[in-house]
Amino acid sequence: MGVKMGVNEQVSARESATGDVDEYMDALGRRARAASRAIARAGTAVKNAALVAIAKAIERDAPALREANARDVERARANGQDPAFIDRLTLSDKALKSMIEGLHQVAALPDPVGEIGNLKFRPTGIQVGQMRVPLGVIGIIYESRPNVTIDAAALCLKSGNATILRGGSEAIESNTALARAIGEGLAAAGLPADVVQVVETTDRAAVGKLITMTGYVDVIVPRGGKSLIARLMADARVPMIKHLDGICHVYxxxxxxxxxxxxxxxxxxxxxxxxxxxxxxxxxxRGIAERALPVLGRRFAEKQVELRADPASKAILQAAGIERVVEATPEDWSTEYLAPILAVKVVDGLDEAIDHINQYGSAHTDSIVTEDHDRAMRFLREVDSASVMVNASTRLADGFEFGLGAEIGISNDKLHARGPVGLDGLTSLKYVVLGHGEVRQ
Amino acid sequence: MGVKMGVNEQVSARESATGDVDEYMDALGRRARAASRAIARAGTAVKNAALVAIAKAIERDAPALREANARDVERARANGQDPAFIDRLTLSDKALKSMIEGLHQVAALPDPVGEIGNLKFRPTGIQVGQMRVPLGVIGIIYESRPNVTIDAAALCLKSGNATILRGGSEAIESNTALARAIGEGLAAAGLPADVVQVVETTDRAAVGKLITMTGYVDVIVPRGGKSLIARLMADARVPMIKHLDGICHVYxxxxxxxxxxxxxxxxxxxxxxxxxxxxxxxxxxRGIAERALPVLGRRFAEKQVELRADPASKAILQAAGIERVVEATPEDWSTEYLAPILAVKVVDGLDEAIDHINQYGSAHTDSIVTEDHDRAMRFLREVDSASVMVNASTRLADGFEFGLGAEIGISNDKLHARGPVGLDGLTSLKYVVLGHGEVRQ
Known part of the structure; x- marks a missing residue:
């Protein structure tokens, strides 16, 4: 193929042999790699100009974007998608406005690329430091949420990376229309169109290919539910910045x-x-359970939160007259409910809390509520999670709240970036050496 | 199995079904994971005490270590291994002394674990920073070089990680003897024996298992030649810190x-x-080739370095009367000779040099020789390698020379650590949040 496919050609791509999709994706990869050189050396002003121009194109083309999106929404409805899905898919006025604001916000963030830190002289006479540089080519795989197309493109562009975007197939017309706005913004700033490419085939084989193109893609950032991520993890050869689930604790x-x-x-x-x-x-x-659980439990009961309690906490909660308490099964300790359900357990103290979190948690975000300094410090150090907190809500684990300005996702991997990933997480550090003719003795 | 196998049991392990090796490795992994909690919270003094105690045990047991090693060397000789292999395998007095010195040096390095940086207040009132923490469990896979057993164990221990060491099978008796010294040092400092475990089976299936135990192993650091690394890359599911080859350039x-x-x-x-x-x-x-090539070429000719030259440089070198010049083939640009052979090419200028390096290099270390500031800065920024240099020898790309104190290897991956990897590269940063009851609005 070698050229981008338009929406009209999707059907043929969908029905084509995997070989054609492979070729199509290879071509995308090759072009992304070439474009990554251009965006890596692009100056801050050029990148910001592109972001602002994309925002303008979206603003101007809003009616056309909404029409394309309406066709996606109609098809999704016809396919029986649920209201939450339709909500995420819909480009409302508010969603478009928030995209435009997001682009301006990313333009206003400091440019991380080229920053040199820690430049120190060594006894040989060389000066050694580290320079922040783009990762290269980033593949983003996400569900049918068109806002991610713009969010991800903006962060990757600002951090000097080329991007290949692969959104959910139900959003294909919205994403193709957004791709045109992105292309226009890149052109206005004098950047190659291939700096941001949207995969314009809905063939699933495209994803399988994208996550194995180690020659062209430096990192994959998947955004979506646990089942999407787990599927990708099984087959990916390209490294991923990801989190699988968030089983967060408050102790x-x-x-x-x-x-x-x-x-x-x-x-x-x-x-x-x-x-x-x-x-x-x-x-x-245990030492505070009799006092604390009735108070906390009543608040949850008021808000219709079902409590899955171990025998000790169940006894206390029921004695306090709290309803909606069921006995927890071992499975509850490792379940991400994403619902008004909460597992509750009485532990002997700090040690058991830390052990429980390290065993059953997902290394995402965990918080201790305590006035004791030593225990707070032990919790921070010994809980092996991406974000650890003292006297703060786990909901604060977020790129904006942490001061990163924006986030591409939250990582609970251990290598590279942990926790909320902003512009820095889309870059890495290389060593720079300034010499005057020095050699190894 | 569930218990460590001694040397005498190796034969049965080697001949056993893969299932048994799987079980053995699983048990190793489980114990490493448990031990990783203990070493992660161990204080600096305890870790240093263990390092010094290991050094003492090696010093005291030197005669026994040399005997074990002599048996390995004898077997390797009988198997027809070449002198370079025997040299790397041999634990000479000098090698033992250097191990002991290395342990003391690592003990003297600052402890990176627990360091908190960048602690800033956010508008909500929380204070957000990043704490340096161990990766967890590190698997080291290396060839028959017993010194790596101690070097790697020392760096992983100091950085608060549990380690599983899998050295080449020809060094099995040396490594088993060193493992005893390590165990003694850990015990002396009150640390669990499982903080450092040596794989005591020479069954190759152990490696295949180690690189796929994602539940127990956080990162694999392979040390060895290109063929070893390439083999591991094909099958690994655990992330690796590695470099495949070093095709380094001077422009x-x-x-x-x-x-x-x-x-x-x-x-x-x-x-x-x-x-x-x-x-x-x-x-x-091109602008300096007529002046520079005869001078540089003569020096290489004096040192018996064979030059593989493109037509332009060949003509200049031969006109200058330099022998041992052969015409380069396209393959030469992407060959790591590791020998007195050098590929030589005339390029139009900086742009072609950067393009050539980014296309044919291995993203390891590249250097420009120039007095021009802008070109130096462009080279530093645009050459996409782990270490980029101005007016310095590529040989300076090294953990000691860069001031890391020690190195576990050199990475030319882009995620996590690039270039020489020291103690920091064996850790990652997690977010810490200090609050006073703050919640998400």
């Missing part, structure tokens, strides 16, 4: 301030049920 | 100082032929 220590414990656990669980940094298990120290 | 710009060019290219090529940071291709700008 209420026996030296906790009860007001803080109530505010934090309420927010961590009920602020939003479907997010990865929502608390899924509440651990309460 | 002599037409604004180069000719004295520096001679000193640097001589050192980069001839200081040691077999190392990964040795120059394999020399690029010379």
């Amino acid at each position: 209420v220590d026996d030296r906790a301030d009860l007001d803080k414990a109530l505010t934090i656990t309420d927010n961590a669980k009920t602020h939003r049920y479907g997010t990865c940094n929502t608390m899924e298990t509440l651990l309460v120290a | 002599v710009d037409d604004r180069a100082d000719l004295d520096k060019a001679l000193t640097i290219t001589d050192n980069a090529k001839t200081h040691r032929y077999g190392t990964c940071n040795t120059m394999e291709t020399l690029l010379v700008a």
Whole structure:
């Protein structure tokens, strides 16, 4: 093939042999690799100009974008997709406005590329430091959420990377229309069109190919539910920045301030049920359980949160007259509910809390509520998660809240970036050596 | 199995079904994971005490270590291994002394674990920073070089990681003896024996299992030749910190100082032929080729380095009366010789040099010789390699020379650590949040 496929050609691509999709993806990869050189050396002003021009194109083309999106939505409805799916797919006025604002915000962020740090003289006379550089080519795989197309393109562009975007097939017309706006913005700034490429075939083989093109793609950032990520993990050969699930804990220590414990656990669980940094298990120290559980439990009961409690906490909760308490099964400790359900367990103290979190958690975000300094410090150090907190809601684990300006996702891998991943996470550090003729002795 | 196998049991393991090796490795992994918690929270003094105690045990047991090693060497000789192999396998007095010194040096390095940086207040009132933490469990796969057993164990221990060491089968008796010294050192410091485990079966299936135990092993660091690494890359599911090859370039710009060019290219090529940071291709700008090539070429000819030259450089070298010049084939641009052979090419200038390096190099270490500031800065930014240099020998790309104190290897991956990997590269950063009851609005 060697050229981008338009929407009209999708059907043929979908029906074609995998070989053709392979060729198509190879061509995309080759062009992305070439474009990655251009975007890596592009200056800050050029990248910002492209971001602003993309925002303008979206603003101007809003009616056409909404029409393309309406066709996607209609097809998704006809295919029987549920309201939550339709909601994520729909490009409302508000969604378009938020895209445009996002582009301006990313333009306003400091450019991480080229920053040199830690430049020190060595006894030989050379000066050694580290320069922040783009990763190269980033593949983004996501579900039918057209806003991700713009969010991801903006962050990758600003961090000097070329991008291959592969959104859910139900959003194909929206994404193709957004791709035109992106292309226009790149052209206005004098950047090659291949800096951001949207995969314009809905053939699933394209994903399989994308995650194995180690010669062209430096990293894959998958955004979506656990089943998508798990499927990709099984076959990927390209490294991924990802998180599989968020089984987040709040541990209420026996030296906790009860007001803080109530505010934090309420927010961590009920602020939003479907997010990865929502608390899924509440651990309460035995020494405070009789006092704390009735208070916390009543708040959850008021908000219709079902409690899956171990025998010790169940006894206390029921004695306090709290309904909607069922006995937890071992499975509950490793379940991400994404729903008004909370696992509850009484633990002996800090050691058991840390052990429980390290064993059953997903290394995402965990928080301790305590007034005790030593215990707070031990929790921070010994809980092996991407974000560890003292007296704060797990819901604060977020790129904006952490001051990264934006985030492409949250990683609970251990290599490279952990936790919320912003522009820095889309770059790496290379060594720079400034010499004057020095050699190895 | 579930318990460590002694040397006497190796034969049965080697002949056993893969299932038994799987079980053996699983048990190793499970124990490493458990031990990783203990070593992660161990204090600096405890880790240093273990390192010093290992050094003492090696010093005391030197005669027994040499005997075990002599049996390995004898068997390797009988198997017809070449002198270079025997040399790497042999634990000479000097090698033992250098191991002992290495342990003391690592003990003297600052402890990276627990360091918190960049702690800033956010508008919500939380304070967000990043804490350096161990990766967890590190698997080291290496050839028959017993010194790696101690080097790797020391660096992983100091950085708070548990380690599974799998050395070449020809060094099995040496490694088993060293494992006893390591175990003694750990015990002396009150650390669990499983913090450092040596795989005591020579069954190859153990390697295949180790690189796929994603539940127990966080990262694999392979040390060895290209063929070993390539084999591992094909099957690994655990992330690797590695480099495949070192095709390093020196580009002599037409604004180069000719004295520096001679000193640097001589050192980069001839200081040691077999190392990964040795120059394999020399690029010379057309504008200086007539002046530079005869001078540089004569020095290489004196040192019996064979030159594989493109037509333009061949003509100049031969006109200058330099022998041992053969015409380069396209293959030469992507060959790591590890020998007294050098590819030579005349390029139009900086752009062609950068393109050539990015196309044919291995993203390891590349250097420009120039007096021109803008060109130096462009080379640093645009050459996409782990270490980029101005007016310095590629041989300086090394953990000690860069000030890391020690190195576990050199990475030319793009994620996580690039270039020489020291203690920091064996750790990652997690977010820490210090709050006072803050929640998400």
